[in-house]
Amino acid sequence: MLATVAAEFAYWQTSIFKLLMAFVAVLIPAGGTVYLYLFKMVSFLQSRLGPMEAGPYGSLQLVAEVGKWAQKEDVVPSRADAFVFKAAPYVVLISTFLLVIVVPFGPDAVFADFDTGIFLALAVSSISVIGILMAGWASASKYSLLGGLRAAGQLIAYELPMVLAVVGVVIQAGTLNMQGIVEAQTTGEIFGWGALGHPFILTQFVGFFIFLIAVQAELAQTPFDMPVAESELVTGYMTEYSGFRFLLFFIGEFATANIFAFLASVLFLGGWSVPPFIMDAVPGLAPQVDGLAAALGGTTGVAEASFSPWFNLIGPVVMAVKMLALTFIVYWVRFTYPRFREDQLQSFAWKVLIPISLVNIAVTGVLKVVF
Amino acid sequence: MPKVPGLIKGLTVTFGELTKTVTRGAQTVQYPHEKEAPPIRARGVIALHEENCTACMLCSRECPDWCIYIEGHKTLAPPRRAGGKPRSVNKLDRFDIDYALCMYCGICVEVCPFEALFWSPEYEYSEPKIADLLHDKTRLGQWMETVPEFEPYEPGAEVKAKKVPK
Amino acid sequence: MTDLVDRRQMAYIAAQAADARVNVELETEGMTLNIGPQHPATHGTLRIVIQLDGEEVVAADPVMGYMHRGYEKLAEVRTYPQVTTLVNRIDWLGSFANEVPFILAAEQLMDIEAPPRAQWIRTILFELGRIANVTLFLGDMGVQLGAISPVFYAFRDREFILNQIEAATGGRFHPNFDRIGGVKDDLPAGWIADTKVALKAIQRFCDEMEDLIVGNEIFAARTRGIGVIPADIGLSYGLSGANIRASGVDWDLRRDAPCGLVYDQVDWKVWTHPDGDSFARYWVRLQEVREACGIVEQLLDGLPAGPIMAKVPRIIKVPEGEAYVETENPLGIMGYYVISQGGLEPFRVKIRSASFSNISIAPWLLKGTFVPDVITILASLYFILGDVDR
Ligand code: SF4
Ligand code: SF4
Numbered sequence: 001m002l003a004t005v006a007a008e009f010a011y012w013q014t015s016i017f018k019l020l021m022a023f024v025a026v027l028i029p030a031g032g033t034v035y036l037y038l039f040k041m042v043s044f045l046q047s048r049l050g051p052m053e054a055g056p057y058g059s060l061q062l063v064a065e066v067g068k069w070a071q072k073e074d075v076v077p078s079r080a081d082a083f084v085f086k087a088a089p090y091v092v093l094i095s096t097f098l099l100v101i102v103v104p105f106g107p108d109a110v111f112a113d114f115d116t117g118i119f120l121a122l123a124v125s126s127i128s129v130i131g132i133l134m135a136g137w138a139s140a141s142k143y144s145l146l147g148g149l150r151a152a153g154q155l156i157a158y159e160l161p162m163v164l165a166v167v168g169v170v171i172q173a174g175t176l177n178m179q180g181i182v183e184a185q186t187t188g189e190i191f192g193w194g195a196l197g198h199p200f201i202l203t204q205f206v207g208f209f210i211f212l213i214a215v216q217a218e219l220a221q222t223p224f225d226m227p228v229a230e231s232e233l234v235t236g237y238m239t240e241y242s243g244f245r246f247l248l249f250f251i252g253e254f255a256t257a258n259i260f261a262f263l264a265s266v267l268f269l270g271g272w273s274v275p276p277f278i279m280d281a282v283p284g285l286a287p288q289v290d291g292l293a294a295a296l297g298g299t300t301g302v303a304e305a306s307f308s309p310w311f312n313l314i315g316p317v318v319m320a321v322k323m324l325a326l327t328f329i330v331y332w333v334r335f336t337y338p339r340f341r342e343d344q345l346q347s348f349a350w351k352v353l354i355p356i357s358l359v360n361i362a363v364t365g366v367l368k369v370v371f
Numbered sequence: 372m373p374k375v376p377g378l379i380k381g382l383t384v385t386f387g388e389l390t391k392t393v394t395r396g397a398q399t400v401q402y403p404h405e406k407e408a409p410p411i412r413a414r415g416v417i418a419l420h421e422e423n424c425t426a427c428m429l430c431s432r433e434c435p436d437w438c439i440y441i442e443g444h445k446t447l448a449p450p451r452r453a454g455g456k457p458r459s460v461n462k463l464d465r466f467d468i469d470y471a472l473c474m475y476c477g478i479c480v481e482v483c484p485f486e487a488l489f490w491s492p493e494y495e496y497s498e499p500k501i502a503d504l505l506h507d508k509t510r511l512g513q514w515m516e517t518v519p520e521f522e523p524y525e526p527g528a529e530v531k532a533k534k535v536p537k
Numbered sequence: 538m539t540d541l542v543d544r545r546q547m548a549y550i551a552a553q554a555a556d557a558r559v560n561v562e563l564e565t566e567g568m569t570l571n572i573g574p575q576h577p578a579t580h581g582t583l584r585i586v587i588q589l590d591g592e593e594v595v596a597a598d599p600v601m602g603y604m605h606r607g608y609e610k611l612a613e614v615r616t617y618p619q620v621t622t623l624v625n626r627i628d629w630l631g632s633f634a635n636e637v638p639f640i641l642a643a644e645q646l647m648d649i650e651a652p653p654r655a656q657w658i659r660t661i662l663f664e665l666g667r668i669a670n671v672t673l674f675l676g677d678m679g680v681q682l683g684a685i686s687p688v689f690y691a692f693r694d695r696e697f698i699l700n701q702i703e704a705a706t707g708g709r710f711h712p713n714f715d716r717i718g719g720v721k722d723d724l725p726a727g728w729i730a731d732t733k734v735a736l737k738a739i740q741r742f743c744d745e746m747e748d749l750i751v752g753n754e755i756f757a758a759r760t761r762g763i764g765v766i767p768a769d770i771g772l773s774y775g776l777s778g779a780n781i782r783a784s785g786v787d788w789d790l791r792r793d794a795p796c797g798l799v800y801d802q803v804d805w806k807v808w809t810h811p812d813g814d815s816f817a818r819y820w821v822r823l824q825e826v827r828e829a830c831g832i833v834e835q836l837l838d839g840l841p842a843g844p845i846m847a848k849v850p851r852i853i854k855v856p857e858g859e860a861y862v863e864t865e866n867p868l869g870i871m872g873y874y875v876i877s878q879g880g881l882e883p884f885r886v887k888i889r890s891a892s893f894s895n896i897s898i899a900p901w902l903l904k905g906t907f908v909p910d911v912i913t914i915l916a917s918l919y920f921i922l923g924d925v926d927r
Contacts, residue, residue: 044392046689047386048399060623142570167707222683223755229683232912296671336385336749337378337757341909342592375753384749385686398693399632410704412725435619476713481721491706527654527842528723 025100029262029323031062032256036324038254039172043225045335062112069250072243080240084138089241089248091131091228096255098124103262104178106272106315117178118170121263125218128252129155132227135249136237147236150342151227155218157349162214164357168207168364169200169267182271186279199275201268206360208268210353212329215260217345219253221330223337226343257330258323265322272315393409397517411519413492417468418514420536424487425459430479439479440465466508467476472502489535493529569597571887572911574603578793582922584767585899587911599896601840604926612886616851617643617717620883625711628924631670631867633662633702639886641797642862642875643717646855652798654843655719660662661836662714663704663864664829665732668739671779671826674919676909678819681916687749697735712886713883720847729837735835736830740876741850743827751820755855760816767813774901775894778869779789780918783821784813790865798864803835808825809840815917822919854881868892870922892920 009017043050051058073196076082101111102121104135114120129152136148170176173184201208217224228236238249265271273279340348392398409415413495426443427520443464447457468479491514506514507527521532566659573584582603588595606625612620619854624639625632644651651659652763699709705724706712714721735868750756766776768784781788789807791800808824810817855877869891876885895918903911 041389042685044397045389046686047388047392047397047693048689049392049401052401142568222685222771224907229909232909247560301821332382332385335684337684338750339755339760340677340755341485341759341907343526344758376758377748377754380748381750381753382637384745388686388690394764398696406667410707410725411709412705412722413703413709414707427849433616435622474622475708475711475719476619476625477707478618478622479711522725525724525726525728525840527840529844530723 006022020098022097022111025079025103025105026096026255026259027251028163029258029320030251033100033258033327033331034254035059035062035345041331042335045332065112066247069247075240075262076241076242079140081138084134085240085245087247088131088135088138089245089252091134092252093131093248094129095127095131096125096252098127099256100198101262102186103259103266104272104315104321106181106312107206107234108178108312111278113179114177118166118175118181118263118267120192122177123167124158125256125260126155126159128256131252139237139240141240143235143239144237146229147229147233147239150233151220151237153342153346154220154227157346158214158217158224158353161210161349161353161357162218164354164361165207166267167213167361168357169183171345171361171364171368172200172204175338178266178271182266184271185270186273199268199270204268204360204364206356207255207364208264209359210357211264211267212326213353215257215264216330217349219257219260219330221257221334221341223333224336224343225339226342229339231329257327260328261323262319262328265319269322269326271322272319274314274318274370286320333338384471409492409494411492411522412490412493413469414477414490415492415494416470416490416493416496416514417473417480417511418489418518418519419466419508419511420489420515421466421508421512423485423536424463424466424483424485425485426463426466427484429484430488431477433482435476435478436472436474438469440467440469459499463508466511467505468511470504470506484531486536487517489515491515492519493517541902543912552870570908574600583896583920583925585903585911585915587903587908589908591679592908593902594906594908596899598912599899601893601896601925604922606923606927608801608927609886609888611819612883614879614882615882617855621715622711622713624888625713626809626923627888627927628670628866628871628921629710630664630866630891630921632649632675632708632710633659633666633714634670634707634864634866635871636713637663637798637863638866639873639875640715640717640858641864642873643855644797645857645860646860646875646877647717647849647853649718649847649849651847653724653799653841655845655847656797656799657802657840658705658724658837658845659715659722660800661732661833661840662720663711663798664833664836665698665702666906667829667832667867668736668826669695669766669875670921671822671829672698672739672823674820675750675826678916679750681912682756684753684756684907687746690742690745690749694738694919697738699780701728701732701735704731706907716846716849717853718845723845729840731861732823733834736834739826739830743830746823751823757816759909759913760917761812761814763815763910764906764917765812765814766898766902767784769900770899771813776869776898776899777894778867778891779821779867780818780869780895782807783817785809785811789871790863793847794863795863795866799836800832802839805832805833805835815913818917818919819889852881854879855883863889865889868921869895881924890924890927892922892924893927896920896925 039050039058051061054064056061076085099121102114102117104110104113132151132155133148136151138143139145169181173181175181175184220227226232228238233239238246241249404489426439426441431437431439431441443461443463445459446462448460450457477490480490493514518533518535524530525530540891547776552621568589570587570589571584572587574582584600586598586600586604588597605627606882620639621636624635627635644680672691673688676688679685679687680763703709703714705728706721708714733808766780766784768781768786769786771781772786777788787807787809791798792807795801808821808828810821857877857879859874859876861874861921863870871891872889874887874889875883878884899915899918902914906914
């Protein structure tokens with residue numbers, strides 16, 4: 001139904017619509033989580049209320065902050081490499097926006113449905129490293145330089161466990177396509193029991209765990225926040241930034257957190273879909289195929305089911321709920337733990353996470369063949 | 372019982388605080404809307420009971436940063452008893468305390484031999500201009516209304532609680 | 538012509554040789570990093586000039602004096618009662634403890650002894666000052682290592698103690714309550730009961746820190762074996778307080794020389810730790826806060842009745858002489874060397890503040906560590922800039 005509506009528009013119209021939606025998908029969740037978690041949850045965690053004055057219960061605080069940042073002077077240090085310095089926040093932001101285009105929010109509500117979606121996501125997520133290195137180098141500040149180098153080392157080290165953690169999911173789903181992964185989880189079943197579907201968190205919990213840790217490190221959140229370690233490096237690569245450019249980094253940081261949470265919910269929590277027993281209970285939600293069993297009969301585990309178009313509306317909500325649950329963990333951990341030291345972090349990645357994820361892949365592969 | 376890893380314990384501590392704040396409210400107060408009452412002895416602002424002051428300058432001399440400015444002159448006051456001689460008293464012309472300099476040490480209040488100075492726990496008198504922090508004797512006299520009665524002491528104390536002249 | 542070719546060849550060979558040399562022993566340039574005076578990890582205005590090789594510290598040099606307020610000199614032109622208002626501001630977190638040794642020195646010169654009740658009140662407030670001071674360290678150490686929440690808990694629970702200090706003395710931060718011959722005023726009614734409630738909050742806070750920080754594996758990984766101070770080196774640098782007790786030296790002036798304070802009346806224990814690393818310093822301080830809670834509780838129960846002021850002349854003139862009194866302050870040993878020439882003002886006051894000696898070990902300790910460890914070590918040494926610079 002919605003798909004047919006969408007088909008009536010010209011290509012450029014849908015493109016503009018998608019562009020707008022991309023901004024919505026990046027900025028609204030970012031603003032929401034910043035208010036919910038960074039302002040409120042962390043305050044509650046520390047027995048205070050957080051911002052209360054701007055808007056009811058401080059809900060417009062973020063608007064005030066953005067206004068404050070936007071009107072600040074755009075300072076470029078005199079010895080900085082001005083062009084690179086100015087461009088760096090945009091590079092970080094580009095990586096964020098490229099990430100969001102592969103995230104599916106519903107059967108048709110996806111910006112671009114690549115066959116190798118997850119592969120692309122993992123690839124573009126490392127573009128931000130370039131931006132961070134640019135920022136660290138161009139700032140002409142020792143703290144920034146140290147922060148930038150730390151960030152580069154850390155992000156590269158944690159890229160690997162993240163990729164390896166995803167491999168387990170890919171093996172189980174049998175596809176790199178994000179929609180395919182969602183379908184595999186909805187229509188799959190665990191040892192013949194399909195009421196819950198087959199969210200990969202149940203069978204890939206090791207991968208899920210590693211993925212979460214790697215996300216925490218990719219986002220440079222405590223306990224992996226040495227790149228910005230404020231008690232050591234002031235704010236690392238962001239030290240020299242002010243005003244609007246700082247805001248861009250800020251958006252990049254929190255929007256990327258959400259998008260990684262979106263990715264994790266697609267990969268491990270069933271994405272925009274809901275478990276089959278809910279689908280069966282609510283009329284109109286069930287996949288429109290002649291008999292679910294037929295669809296499940298496929299040997300690959302990926303069923304060719306077509307989902308109710310209502311999921312284009314429900315999907316984003318479902319995704320938002322899952323995303324909020326995951327980002328809660330991210331910030332909860334962030335505001336509880338102290339940070340690792342650089343070398344501890346590296347050895348943790350190389351000596352613990354990567355071996356575990358390799359074992360996980362091997363076990364997954366073997367079990368996949370056996371069952 | 373196996374030891375719970377510290378990482379998990381830490382998470383439960385912060386989560387416990389989170390639920391505590393949600394269910395029982397925060398420890399902080401929203402300042403301009405609600406206020407905490409400072410204790411009675413709190414050294415907020417110095418109030419001057421002008422009738423008692425004899426311009427003896429003791430407070431001004433003992434103040435560690437000399438931020439009390441006093442000027443006075445001698446006058447004749449009517450006799451205390453009918454038919455007596457008029458008394459010669461010191462009349463205050465100026466009594467200023469510069470709160471921009473004051474260290475809130477309380478020495479002036481302590482040394483005043485005539486019970487003319489008192490502490491009030493009032494604290495909301497900040498000014499946009501630093502010069503306005505110089506309170507003259509009218510302003511200092513107005514603080515007198517906010518001076519609380521002295522508290523009784525813990526059992527075992529031998530000092531007597533004083534009275535605030537009103 | 539051939540000459541030119543030759544020269545080119547020679548230059549080429551020389552360049553190759555230079556490259557080879559670089560590859561053999563990668564000559565990297567050191568970097569000088571100024572940590573401070575405006576840096577989030579220096580609790581004020583300490584500046585540490587660090588020579589870095591990569592992230593490794595080659596040399597560290599603390600530069601002090603950005604907060605020098607000249608209290609020793611100022612004390613020469615202040616009367617004895619006025620000096621306490623100044624020394625309040627040396628270690629601003631546990632202010633009352635700064636007044637005590639000075640007053641004790643003056644009392645020694647005047648040959649006055651405070652009545653027992655005054656001594657007990659002094660000891661109670663002294664320990665409350667210690668709690669107010671060290672609780673902040675317990676939370677702040679978390680912040681220095683990246684955990685943000687503990688410091689909020691520290692500020693929250695420290696507030697209960699500050700409230701009690703304010704209720705008794707009138708001043709939250711700068712009590713100015715100690716007088717030659719006793720204390721300024723007696724305790725207000727209900728104070729003892731309220732203080733016991735506040736101590737409960739502190740004990741709860743200590744348990745929280747035990748779970749949140751001491752038990753945390755990341756914290757242990759960051760602090761264990763970092764910044765180890767062997768006992769003899771620590772002593773030779775003049776370290777004192779919890780810093781030296783964490784190296785296994787059982788030395789606490791409260792027990793060994795309780796001059797004018799009543800620590801011998803209560804039952805308590807000096808905590809030490811054999812390791813001497815940053816973790817040990819944190820752990821010892823945590824135990825000391827708990828111990829201080831116990832001390833205050835016992836003192837509150839046993840507070841004797843009586844006067845709070847000895848007979849003291851109205852105008853305080855201190856007879857000629859010299860006195861040195863030191864006490865075990867929250868940060869370590871604090872001493873006042875007071876020389877009097879019989880006037881209203883001291884002739885000379887020398888202040889031995891604990892933090893100044895405590896950070897003098899920093900150059901030795903920081904050599905060969907990494908930048909993140911610099912922060913850990915500085916945080917665990919726990920100095921207060923007012924106490925360093927005076
Ligand atoms: S409180 Fe202290 S500093 Fe302030 S006016 Fe009185 S004596 Fe002077
Ligand atoms: S306030 Fe007290 S000490 Fe000061 S001049 Fe008046 S009477 Fe003297």
